[in-house]
Amino acid sequence: MRTALAQAERAVAACTDAPAWPLADAELITALDATRRLRERLMAVELYLVRELDARAVPTAHGASSTAVWLREHWRVGIRSAKQTVELARSLDRLPATAEALAAGTVNSEQAAVIAQALAELPAMAGLETAAKAEAALIGFAAQFDPSVLRRFGERILTHVAPDLAEEHEREALAEHEERAHAARTLTLTPDRSGRVRLTGWLDTEAAAVVTAALDPLTRPGAFDLARAFLPTSGDIAGDLSTDGGVHAGARSPEHVRDLRTAGQRRADALTGICRRALASSELPDNGGDRPQLVITVDYDDLARRTGAGLLDNGATLTPDTVRRIACDAQVIPAVLGGDGQLLDLGRTRRLITGALRRALVLRDRGCAFPGCDRPPRWCQGHHIRHWADGGPTDLDNAVLLCGHHHRVIHHEDWRVQLGHDRRPEFIPPSYVDAARRPRRNTFHLRP
Incomplete structure (x- = not known):
């Protein structure tokens, strides 16, 4: 191995000394791709050696408290980078197929880290056979998608390799996450001595979608005057808030009933309530050609049967019970989808790309x-x-x-x-980007 590495180092040195200016654009891109591929294959060798050092406990024998700390000192890198290297090396020791794909240059190190994380998050009920299928599927997806899209496939990989198991697991996980997020909601206003107030907090997915839908039209470029015209006076805000002091957001309660919410929860509910009222009014400016709105997509039969999660337009999901609650006071727009999720029809279109047509485009x-x-x-x-x-x-x-x-x-x-x-x-693309002018698609918004 030492001889081969020495030869590789000499070859890299020769590439460093070679001029790049004589290369045509296509040749320059080819050289760049080859460099990246070589870098990832060398990363596979590096991770293999880190695994071996870690298994032999060489770093601790040298007095380091951990392998990551030893790498930080040995390579003079940040501790975060060192920890990520050690974690990925250990993960690949348990994932020989991913390690082999990285060594072959068909998977890069970022994708390998995503695959390792996705497989580590599989439920215990999945079993070894399902985990192996999931690993093979993710390696296949890595040939088409960047790490951000691959991560979304990883979050739903059970849907591809074990649909029956995925439905049960996702239903339980979604309900648990939704309940935990709602319980942890909080909003804090912290003034300092310079006349500023710091706003910090957490919202659950539904509340965040409502707030985002209400605030977005007032935060886009050129909307400052609209926002200033829309904002009520402090007296109006106080008057609005005084009518909604219930046990839960939107619920009015007699004064003798004790409000069990924390101060942070009450502030979070107040912000959400204000934004709900703003969305229900006609005073917010249009956003992308349509009134600000909260858009949830769900199969109608699933909605009626109380099964199946709702999908927000940002890719987040809501439990069936939450979708049904929101649907009680919402406009239901029928959409006809093909077997592959292809949109076939959505209501009646208009002359401008607004209303039903814009909602169809979003879907x-x-x-x-x-x-x-x-x-x-x-x-x-x-x-x-x-x-x-x-x-x-x-x-x-x-x-x-x-x-x-x-x-x-x-x-x-x-x-x-x-x-x-x-x-x-x-x-x-134009010919100066791709001489063959091969069609390209956006895979970032792809929802597995």
């Missing part, structure tokens, strides 16, 4: 559809694939959701957008 694109963009739906605009001025219709097959930056890119640069065979958007 289909789930954010800016441009490859690699992570902007959420509320920051996006509807774009006509065939321009309105050129006679393009305003319907789902001629629309795509784009953030402001990529909307300008599509209008002013050589990128082209079209719908693929499954009626999902794909983008054709």
Whole structure:
């Protein structure tokens, strides 16, 4: 091994001394990809050696309190980086398939860390056979998706390899997380001596979605005057708050009933209540062409049977009971989906990309559809694939959701957008990006 490493070091030195300026653009990208692939394969060797040192307890024999501390001193790196290296090395010792994929360059170190974390979080009831299937599936997904998307697949990997087990586990886990998050809600206002007040706290998923939907229109660029016009006076706020002092948010209680909420919980409920009232009013400005709203997607039959979680437009989930409670005072819009989740119909469309059509775009694109963009739906605009001025219709097959930056890119640069065979958007890059002009898709918003 020492001879091979010495040869590799000499080869790297030769690459460092070689000029890059004579390379054409395509050759430069190829060289960059080869460098990255070599780096990851060397990372596999590094992790293998760290595993061996850790197993032999060499660092503790040298007087270090742990392998991570020894690496920090030996390599002169941060302790966080050292700990991550040791943790990944130990994980790969239990995941030979992932270690082999890393050594082959088909999985990078970030993806390997995501796979290791996902498999560590599998429930005990999954068993070794299911864990092996999950590892193989995640290695396959790693060939297509970056670590952030792969992490979302990891969170729901049981759905792919053991659907029956996944449904039970996710239902129990979601209910437990939702209950714990609601109990831990808190909001704290801490003044300092400079006239400022620090706002800190935690909200559960439902409350955070309500607050975000209400605040977003007032926080986007150019909305300062609208926000200032909307904000009530301190007397109005005090008057509103004085009418909702119940045991729970929105529940009015006689004065002799003791309020068991903490001060932080009462403040969190008050903020959520204000935002609920703001959403119910007609005074908030439009957000992306539509009134601010809380959008939850759920199968109608599941809603009626009280099974199946609801999906927020940011990818978060709510328990069936929470969805049913919200649906008691909500507008239900029928959506027809194909077997692969493809949107077939959603209400009645309008001339502008607002209302039902915009909701259809949000359900289909789930954010800016441009490859690699992570902007959420509320920051996006509807774009006509065939321009309105050129006679393009305003319907789902001629629309795509784009953030402001990529909307300008599509209008002013050589990128082209079209719908693929499954009626999902794909983008054709200009020839200076890809000579073959192969279609690209956004995988960031993909929900497994």
